[in-house]
Amino acid sequence: MIKKIILIGAGNVATQLSKALLNAGKEILQIYSRTESSASGLAHKINCPYTTRPEELLPGADLYIIAVSDAAIEEILKTFQFNNALVAHTSGSTDIKVLYDYDLRPAVFYPLQTFSKDVDVDFNDIPLFIEAKNDNDHKILTGLAKSLSSKVFSADSRQRMLIHIAAIFACNFTNHFFYLAENLLKKHRVDFDILMPLIKETVRKVELKGPFNAQTGPAVRSDKNILKLHSEMLSSVEDYQKIYNFISESIITEHTNNREKHKNEKL
Amino acid sequence: MIKKIILIGAGNVATQLSKALLNAGKEILQIYSRTESSASGLAHKINCPYTTRPEELLPGADLYIIAVSDAAIEEILKTFQFNNALVAHTSGSTDIKVLYDYDLRPAVFYPLQTFSKDVDVDFNDIPLFIEAKNDNDHKILTGLAKSLSSKVFSADSRQRMLIHIAAIFACNFTNHFFYLAENLLKKHRVDFDILMPLIKETVRKVELKGPFNAQTGPAVRSDKNILKLHSEMLSSVEDYQKIYNFISESIITEHTNNREKHKNEKL
Numbered sequence: 195m196i197k198k199i200i201l202i203g204a205g206n207v208a209t210q211l212s213k214a215l216l217n218a219g220k221e222i223l224q225i226y227s228r229t230e231s232s233a234s235g236l237a238h239k240i241n242c243p244y245t246t247r248p249e250e251l252l253p254g255a256d257l258y259i260i261a262v263s264d265a266a267i268e269e270i271l272k273t274f275q276f277n278n279a280l281v282a283h284t285s286g287s288t289d290i291k292v293l294y295d296y297d298l299r300p301a302v303f304y305p306l307q308t309f310s311k312d313v314d315v316d317f318n319d320i321p322l323f324i325e326a327k328n329d330n331d332h333k334i335l336t337g338l339a340k341s342l343s344s345k346v347f348s349a350d351s352r353q354r355m356l357i358h359i360a361a362i363f364a365c366n367f368t369n370h371f372f373y374l375a376e377n378l379l380k381k382h383r384v385d386f387d388i389l390m391p392l393i394k395e396t397v398r399k400v401e402l403k404g405p406f407n408a409q410t411g412p413a414v415r416s417d418k419n420i421l422k423l424h425s426e427m428l429s430s431v432e433d434y435q436k437i438y439n440f441i442s443e444s445i446i447t448e449h450t451n452n453r454e455k456h457k458n459e460k461l
Numbered sequence: 462m463i464k465k466i467i468l469i470g471a472g473n474v475a476t477q478l479s480k481a482l483l484n485a486g487k488e489i490l491q492i493y494s495r496t497e498s499s500a501s502g503l504a505h506k507i508n509c510p511y512t513t514r515p516e517e518l519l520p521g522a523d524l525y526i527i528a529v530s531d532a533a534i535e536e537i538l539k540t541f542q543f544n545n546a547l548v549a550h551t552s553g554s555t556d557i558k559v560l561y562d563y564d565l566r567p568a569v570f571y572p573l574q575t576f577s578k579d580v581d582v583d584f585n586d587i588p589l590f591i592e593a594k595n596d597n598d599h600k601i602l603t604g605l606a607k608s609l610s611s612k613v614f615s616a617d618s619r620q621r622m623l624i625h626i627a628a629i630f631a632c633n634f635t636n637h638f639f640y641l642a643e644n645l646l647k648k649h650r651v652d653f654d655i656l657m658p659l660i661k662e663t664v665r666k667v668e669l670k671g672p673f674n675a676q677t678g679p680a681v682r683s684d685k686n687i688l689k690l691h692s693e694m695l696s697s698v699e700d701y702q703k704i705y706n707f708i709s710e711s712i713i714t715e716h717t718n719n720r721e722k723h724k725n726e727k728l
Binding site: 206263264265287306307308309310313315319320321345347353355356357358359360361362363364365366367368369370371372373374375376377378379381382384386388389390391392393394395396397398399400401402403404405406408409410411412413414415417419420423424427428433437438440441444445447448 | 473530531532554573574575576577580582586587588612614620622623624625626627628629630631632633634635636637638639640641642643644645646648649651653655656657658659660661662663664665666667668669670671672673675676677678679680681682684686687690691694695700704705707708711712714715
């Protein structure tokens with residue numbers, strides 16, 4: 195069973211994950227970050243030791259979690275000595291194989307969620323995807339995951355990247371559309387808050403009906419007049435016009451194709 | 462005060478609006494739809510008379526609400542005799558002026574929400590945007606709106622269209638990204654449900670921090686390696702690759718510009 199954990203990284207994921215691990219009765223032996231303010235900030239929040247020096251990394255943890263940006267993982271691996279310890283990264287899109295060339299037992303612990311340092315989340319609801327090079331490590335890491343969340347799955351590196359891409363569509367890209375909507379409203383001094391009931395209802399409907407059946411609006415109705423009017427209205431903000439036309443076209447195409455598919459299935 | 466209402470249309474908006482009006486103690490004198498099944502379906506649900514014949518439209522209502530697709534509004538206006546009654550359409554993107562050439566008192570009653578016949582909504586939270594050609598009609602229509610919702614605003618036709626476009630970005634386009642994510646997951650037999658906690662958290666964060674500060678992911682970090690990996694992974698599904706690259710580029714551009722703006726403001 196995993197009890198003692200060291201966290202390498204002090205960013206959004208490390209912050210929320212360390213809180214969840216403590217809540218599950220685990221012990222955080224140490225936090226490492228190369229940035230003094232990040233390391234001390236998180237260490238202070240969760241009341242545990244920290245270091246900014248790779249050579250001060252403590253031995254003897256049951257698990258070392260690398261929760262840093264994808265680009266920084268390799269640097270960590272080159273710098274640290276893990277002496278055959280269990281080491282898991284938390285990245286959606288980094289292959290487990292990047293861990294293979296080092297003296298450690300490779301694993302991945304990927305939480306499917308958007309994290310911020312200052313917004314706490316309930317881990318129990320968060321899907322956790324586990325991968326490990328050897329079966330016993332897979333088993334004990336799955337055990338740890340189940341102490342945090344009721345939704346624990348196995349995923350290999352290819353599946354995990356695909357899930358990560360789907361998450362980017364569902365989270366980062368939708369958030370970007372909230373941002374574009376906010377900017378449009380700002381131009382006419384209208385507050386973004388007026389969209390919140392609509393946004394919440396959009397999410398409620400997708401859960402009830404699924405995204406295909408939940409779709410509304412001029413594109414899915416193929417209402418060419420309105421699409422043209424909107425495009426003209428956006429002509430002064432070039433990028434918005436381009437995005438409006440592009441996504442409307444995609445909605446029309448996907449819904450036409452899907453309707454055809456449904457028809458063919460019925461024949 | 463508006464008491465007696467006739468609804469022209471029996472679709473998503475008409476269904477939800479008629480329920481809200483009844484809850485607010487209003488009387489639905491009649492439902493009109495050219496489609497027998499739609500008209501009788503809604504009339505049966507809310508227990509009121511209906512007709513499919515324009516010539517049977519009852520006189521004497523305090524308000525006639527035209528809740529049909531934008532493309533069908535003009536046909537309604539050409540077909541019906543309103544005899545100087547108060548007539549409001551519910552469209553986000555149809556100018557009030559389309560009502561000017563007829564014997565009626567023009568108005569608009571635009572609820573900012575995504576409606577489905579089978580998913581009931583709480584109108585109290587829905588922003589309602591009012592426009593009317595004459596001041597007294599504006600006043601009584603605002604009174605009606607306030608009996609339904611705590612969020613009642615005035616908006617002219619240009620503002621309303623802009624709000625509608627922002628709503629399309631925040632609702633229809635985000636729902637389309639849910640659909641694209643679902644399709645990606647399906648290819649690997651992963652259920653869309655695993656994304657629901659992420660989607661809900663995305664909405665909780667946008668409400669807490671606003672969309673600019675809530676953004677996470679490889680594009681806002683300008684993580685070129687991951688963006689390239691994902692784009693390659695999507696190379697077999699052409700549209701998805703195009704959309705992935707296009708929206709990632711938009712996130713990078715908007716966030717770079719906005720950071721510059723923030724910097725300039727601070728100087």
